Amino acid sequence: MSEAEERPRGRAGRLTSAATTFVxxxxxxxxxxxxxxxxxxxxxxxxxxRSAADVPPEHVSVDKPLMVGPFRFxxxxxxxxxxxxxxxxxxxxxxxxxxxxxxVSNPGERPEPVIELTRALTVQDAGVAPDTxxxxxxxxxxxxxxxxxxxxxxxxxxSYLVALVWDQQPGWTGxxxxxxxxxxxxxxxxxxxxxxxxxxxxxxxxxxxxxxxEVKK
Amino acid sequence: MGVGRLISDHIPLDHVDxxxxxxxxxxxxxxxxxxxxxTVTDVRAARALTTHTTAAAPAGVFLVLAVTAVGRGSDxxxxxxxxxxxxxxxxxxxxxxxxxxxxxxxxxxxSYALICYDVPRQALEGAHLQFSLAPYDNDGAFQRRDDVAxxxxxxxxxxxxxxxxxxxxxxxSMTELTPPDLTPSPxxxxxxx
Numbered sequence: 428m429s430e431a432e433e434r435p436r437g438r439a440g441r442l443t444s445a446a447t448t449f450v451x452x453x454x455x456x457x458x459x460x461x462x463x464x465x466x467x468x469x470x471x472x473x474x475x476x477r478s479a480a481d482v483p484p485e486h487v488s489v490d491k492p493l494m495v496g497p498f499r500f501x502x503x504x505x506x507x508x509x510x511x512x513x514x515x516x517x518x519x520x521x522x523x524x525x526x527x528x529x530x531v532s533n534p535g536e537r538p539e540p541v542i543e544l545t546r547a548l549t550v551q552d553a554g555v556a557p558d559t560x561x562x563x564x565x566x567x568x569x570x571x572x573x574x575x576x577x578x579x580x581x582x583x584x585x586s587y588l589v590a591l592v593w594d595q596q597p598g599w600t601g602x603x604x605x606x607x608x609x610x611x612x613x614x615x616x617x618x619x620x621x622x623x624x625x626x627x628x629x630x631x632x633x634x635x636x637x638x639x640x641e642v643k644k
Numbered sequence: 645m646g647v648g649r650l651i652s653d654h655i656p657l658d659h660v661d662x663x664x665x666x667x668x669x670x671x672x673x674x675x676x677x678x679x680x681x682x683t684v685t686d687v688r689a690a691r692a693l694t695t696h697t698t699a700a701a702p703a704g705v706f707l708v709l710a711v712t713a714v715g716r717g718s719d720x721x722x723x724x725x726x727x728x729x730x731x732x733x734x735x736x737x738x739x740x741x742x743x744x745x746x747x748x749x750x751x752x753x754x755s756y757a758l759i760c761y762d763v764p765r766q767a768l769e770g771a772h773l774q775f776s777l778a779p780y781d782n783d784g785a786f787q788r789r790d791d792v793a794x795x796x797x798x799x800x801x802x803x804x805x806x807x808x809x810x811x812x813x814x815x816x817s818m819t820e821l822t823p824p825d826l827t828p829s830p831x832x833x834x835x836x837x
Binding site: 513536537570573574576577578579580583584585586624625 | 700
């Protein structure tokens with residue numbers, strides 16, 4: 428037995444030994460998890476703790492229906508018109524209306540408020556002024572077949588051809604606009620409010636698209 | 645102590661019953677509730693609902709209910725007006741067309757309203773009206789421990805088929821002091837889908 432082996436261990440030595448024994452006895456899965464944690468910490472200054480890149484949003488296409496919250500939404504076309512009397516007219520003289528025509532249905536099993544669709548839709552590069560609070564304007568929705576306002580809720584199992592209408596500032600001369608559809612997330616239980624079984628509007632996009640805009644007199 | 649122990653051991657104190665008090669009825673039958681007496685007096689289907697300025701077309705068909713409510717105790721709005729199909733799927737009144745989406749109740753005085761639903765074919769046969777003070781919302785939480793009238797609208801298979809094919813149009817009506825005009829007229833061509 429050497430002198431070194433005979434030397435009684437100090438407190439630090441005993442702790443090191445206990446820690447080594449603890450680590451050695453851990454199952455392989457725990458060792459790998461700990462290793463990944465260490466790797467993340469080491470790479471933190473270089474972006475290791477940053478979240479993964481977002482999945483690119485879907486591109487809106489005419490033929491492909493999208494689930495926007497509880498609604499099935501199919502883009503049909505974008506147009507700019509001088510008015511949609513009797514349903515809607517521009518709020519300022521010389522202004523126009525920017526309209527997305529779409530097919531909207533509720534494939535679920537309960538009535539769903541139309542605001543869960545309209546709040547998710549915004550347009551850019553379309554001459555649409557932001558709301559008074561600076562946020563992107565959301566549209567009013569009308570039934571194309573009878574020009575009535577579609578507000579309130581849409582019942583399960585019914586489908587409408589709708590006009591989503593934004594006020595357009597005078598002088599817009601573009602021929603394309605960008606449509607953005609925000610993602611929504613269903614919450615069965617919401618511990619922060621009393622509103623269970625609800626759709627939450629998220630910050631990220633479900634879909635974006637640059638769409639051609641038809642100009643109508 | 646002994647009595648207390650007996651109660652706590654044998655009565656399920658952790659069970660809270662939040663169910664509504666359901667009162668069943670049929671068309672033409674007055675259903676008595678804590679806050680009102682309610683009667684569905686007529687059930688129709690419509691291809692259009694008209695006011696003096698608008699004509700609304702359904703995505704499915706409009707189911708039109710003539711409802712009379714006599715308030716008890718105080719004036720209140722009756723907001724729970726869900727149509728429920730045999731599968732338990734709920735449908736709410738449409739805001740399009742000019743019908744009532746809530747009934748303005750007056751104590752001791754009849755309120756007459758047309759309630760109109762834009763519904764798919766499968767909602768017709770076996771449908772019931774669930775009438776209550778508060779809305780059903782998503783889970784009936786607002787109606788817990790309160791009275792709900794569950795009224796069978798008497799729509800059988802043949803009647804549902806006939807309703808689905810209707811080309812009738814009715815004048816929309818909200819809450820009034822007189823019964824609604826239920827004289828049908830042909831639906832205007834402009835609103836046919």
